[in-house]
Amino acid sequence: MLHFTVRYTTLLFCVVCLMACMAKNIPEEALALKQESLQQRQIQTRRFETADEARILAACASLLQDIGFSIDETEIKLGVLTASKYRSAQDGKQIAAAVVLMVLLGVPIPIDTSQTMTASVVTRPIGEDRKYYAVRVTFERIVYDDRGLISKRESLTDPRMYQGFFEKLSKALFLEAHEI
């Protein structure tokens, strides 16, 4: 009986090892456009009637600064601006649930402690005469738990966040933000 257990455990371990070695390839549909892509693009993009790309990017930079981001990368010639901030990710409800589970199960349950939020702004001229610019902003975050491990990696897709961002940008630029 014991031999059987040992043998099966070892075999299982072999299989897991092999799988770990083979799990190199990404899913085939990775890097393929999905149905939701277009919808996301609409939520994250607004069109502004100006030919001054630098002015839009400068307004985005100061807006991101206003909401606590630090600028990581800029390339004005390509309309690229990336910023990030490191914040607490503690959630009262999650802590309460973790405490209850810990009492019931007797094992420590990891809780989220911190998060890195990234914002990426890209501007792009519309049409050959470059009279309009499209501004697309994307937010995502990586959440870390109390063991320092990543517990979540996600794109932030709530349309309200994007609406809020563009309302503020519109005010800063004294320009109306049009949907695309």
Next chain:
Amino acid sequence: MKSNKGRRRSLTLLFLVAMLVAGCATTHDRLLDMDTSQVQLRSVQTRAFDTTDKEKTMRAVIATLQDLDFIIDRADLTLGVLSATKASAMLRVTVTVRPRGDTQLMVRINAQHGLNPVTDPKPYQNFFAALERAMFLEAHQVD
């Protein structure tokens, strides 16, 4: 006698496991990632476009990567280099755009998934299919 045989078998299995683990654990030769044919991989990762407008091409690459949920980490028009990540899928890519002759631009993308380089052609084909749509140009295979 029987238990001896069993023990030997368990030992053989354990040895096998050790070999498997050792097989996974080569690390230093990953600096130059010599395990795949470089020429073959390069042709999978590269396409040529009939345009010489580097800025427009790079902007199309950026728009395509954004459509694919990537965040642009670095971009440099002069060098024609950009890097982007997709945290939710643990993907990181670098794209280079450089001239090929007098009439074409060459776009090369290489991707990393988690800790491993992506060598499967399919994701690259998907990317170039999306880029073709953004550029309104056909992507030519490069030998």
